[in-house]
Amino acid sequence: MQGDARRDTGLAVILGAVLILGLPLIADTNMLTLLVVYGMLALSLGLIWGFGGILCFGQAAFFGLGAYTFAIAGINIGESTLPLILAVLVPAAAAALLGAFMFYGRLGDVYLAVITLVFSLILFRWLSTTAGPAYVIGNARLGGYNGIPGFPLLNVPGYPRWELWGDPLYYVAAAALLIVFLLVSWLLRSSFGRIAIGIRENEERVSLLGYDIRARKTVLFAIGAGIAGLAGALFAAWAEVVTPSLFGLQQSAEIIIWCIVGGLGTRFGPVLGAAVLTWVKIVLGGQGAIDNMLVMGLILVLFVLFLPRGIAPELARLWGWVTGGTRRPARRRAPRGGTADG
Amino acid sequence: MAETVLETEGLTMRFGGVVAVDGVSLKVRARELRCLIGPNGAGKSTCFKCLCGLLKPTEGRVFLRGEETTGWDPHRIAALGVGIKMQVSSVMDGLSVQENIWMAARRHMDARAATDKAGEVIDRLALGAIARADLGRLAHGERQRVELGLVLAQDPWLVLLDEPAAGMTAEEVARMGDIIREMTRTAAVVVVEHDMQFIRSLASTVTVFHRGRVLVEDHVDRVMADPVVRDVYLGKGA
Amino acid sequence: MDLSVVILIEVLYAIASLILISAGLAVVFGMMKVINLAHGEFMVLGGYTTITAVGLGVNIFVAMLIVAPIVVGLFGLIVERLVFRHLYGRMIDTMLASWGLSLMMIGGFKMIFGNTTTGVAGPIPGFTVGNYQVNGYNLFIIVVSVLLLLAMLALLRGTRFGLIARGTMQRADMAAAMGHSPDRIYMMTFALGSALAGLAGAVLAPLVGLVPTAGAAFIAKAFITVIAGGPVLVAGLASAAGTFGLVNQVFSFLVSPVVGDVALLVTAIVLLRLLPRGITARFFRGRL
DSSP states (O other), X not given: OHHHHHHHHHHHHHHHHHHHHHHHHHSOXXXXXXXXXXXXXXXXXXXXXXXXXXXXXXXXXXXXXXXHHHHHHXXXXXXXXXXXXXXXXXXXXXXXXXXHHHHTTTOOXXXXXXXXHHHHHHHHHHHHTOOSTTOXXXXXXXXXXXXXXXXXXXXXXXXXXXXXXXXXHHHHHHHHHHHHHHHHHHHXXXXXXXXXXXXXXXXXXXXXXXXXXXXXXXXXXXXXXXXXXXXXXXXHHHHSEEOGGGXXXXXXXXXXXXXXXXXXXXXXXXXXXXXXXXXXXXXXXTOSSSOHHHHHHHHHHHHHHHOTTOHHHHHXXXXXXXXXXXXXXXXXXXXXXXXXXX | OXXXXXXXXXXXXXXXXXXXXXXXXXXXXXXXXXXXXXXXXXXXXXXXXXXXXXXXXXXXXXXXXXXXXXXXXXHHHHHTTEEEEOSSOOOOTTSBHHHHHHHHHHTTSOHHHHHHHHHHHHHHTTOGGGTTSBGGGSOHHHHHHHHHHHHHHTOOSEEEEESTTTTOXXXXXXXXXXXXXXXXXTSEEEEEOOOHHHHHHHOOEEEEEETTEEEEEEEHHHHHHXXXXXIXXXXXTO | OHXXXXXXXXXXXXHXXXXXXXXXXXXXXXHHOOOOTTHHHHHHHHHHHHHHXXXXXXXXXXXXXXXXXXXXXXXXXXXXXXXXXXXTTOHHHHXXXXXXXXXXXXXXXXXXXXXXXXXXXXXXXXXXXXXXXXXXHHHHHHHHHHHXXXXXXXXXXXXXXXXXXXXXXHOHHHHHHTTOOHHHHHHHHHHHHHHXXXXXXXXXXTTSOBOTTTHHHHHHHHHHHHHHHOSOHHHHHHHHHHHXXXXXXXXXXXXXXXXXXXXXXXXXXXXXXXXXXXXXXXXXXXXO
């Protein structure tokens, strides 16, 4: 057990380091930063949906909240360290409230999906109308549809002048993703994570074992939102502007597509799905013949129909086949995907 | 006389105009084995659900070890040390036998102790050969046995079982009987059951439900001999 | 006095348009427990069909009331055969696949019609009530939605299909056991729901400029109206649309249209929390 965990961590660190240092040799770091940020966002939904069974159609809400918090707090504070922390805490707190509201009401899957979707739509609609000078938080004007530009970028803690952009931002974001990945792995090995997986499998049974599933789901939901918020802050630092479209339906849809394509119930799958699909989207964006939403939609439909468990479990199987190892085969679960560790 | 661990006072459950449970007062003592029987619709399963918190009784009160638990959520009742098994086998399908049982033990002990406890329960129920298998792949009888393992791993002082022998082979039923009798060394066990063969083999005190009320409460042999009981329930088959 | 007439028409119009937007989704959800997230795009397809047909010289009422429902209904039929029938019983997967379909359709619209606003002129002139101008077309929408509800009631009450449909809504397994192929019922239902979406999109097209992404605005409202309405089809539609339409218009009038929308969404969240199985699960059990 202990040995497994250590080997898993070691493998993740080595593989992560190789990827972080190797990828800039073959790709532009500006694009890689975006892939990393989206990878983290996908991981946040992969955690709560794939392991906690909480299907959130509005994960973009927490991403957007993180980005806006980072921008607004940055303008008011003038540096980025505290805003970065707030960008994790504010979405987490919002999710805790929303989660408590939903889970203590014992709402089913579909209702959860509706409410989270509606939550992000409310933020989207409201922020889109905040164009006037009346809409300010401290010194930050919300700016309506055009959003907020010109906030302090990420800086070295304590040195507001040393702003990070370009290559350094990529390395910081990638390291953050690796750390979040390790924290998520640790969480899933902990008792809390193992019980969360039990709740995904059979909510009623776990509650009959004496666990308060409502509180546990609320906490997990808030953790996922915190990760999404961090991704949002890094996105803001990368894009140098935040707009209401961060909260949009399409953003939420994409996060879900990343998870499905990459593989639910795996840690690596959503990250991989986000990176690959974002890359595909950027490549498609460079040409005019086929609209990229058409392609994204087609990918989602095809995966739901033909490969509902995503690519990660297939890769794991391929890996097992190549190494001839005797790893435990990926577990199969019918509707919501597998629990194989990728 | 052993202490009373489970007591209900005038427990009543109405669904619209239907009175499913009508003023039931029960007392179960520590390490007692008690069967609740009755024809379909007699209210025994509804009563069971009120005991474990899955239904909130319309009237009446439930006490567990002297503490009033009327209207508590199931997880709070379970957390007191009550092991519950519902009629339809309900386990964590995507997880292994070991992981399932570990989860049951983990609530009242730390992770390492829970691992030991899970191993102990697996040995006790002879589940060693399938400990690593996912529940989703097991046969019905094995799943039932794992669910009993979940109950055992909780170290309960009160066990509530809803039709534990349903759909099992004769051999499995016999083993189930042994496990239940063994449970009574540390816990009071309340069994809702249909299968008269099985109840007779348990040889316990029986509470007979009829139309939401308690008809008789006595040792199984005397209950079986009671003409009124034969009339309402056993007349045809037994 | 004049003002209150105008406000009444506005409120009724808001309710009527919610009913129109949601009817197709409600039929599909009620019968099949499938949430079609491409519903908004089905509506947009209805709108584009109308505009194209009018461009080809078809009378606008024929285009709206006949051509659009048929075209979108057929489109729904094809999609059901190709995609959704493989996913029945997997609610979440169906939702996801329909979301994928929705993205595909948006992409397709962009490629065919361009990423610009396309419009069609309203065929009914406005009139005045006292000092206020009323859009005559709003009255037309109200009439259409009332007729639609009546038609749905008649269909469910009076026809063999309605009887089977009611049975399927109650217990799909029992209806199947009595020899009614759920496969065919589902196919018909989905086509009907799509046709209703096409009708709604067509009828609303003169009021909203069509852009490829216009569906998103419809789907959110339709989605919450249907879920909040609950299991009883017609009463659910009417009650949920009534509640949301009223809230929307009151806040639009008192503050601004956007606040009206936000108020609608907030009401939806609160309503779902209080009545998690919808309004009709509580108040209209066993009706239509």
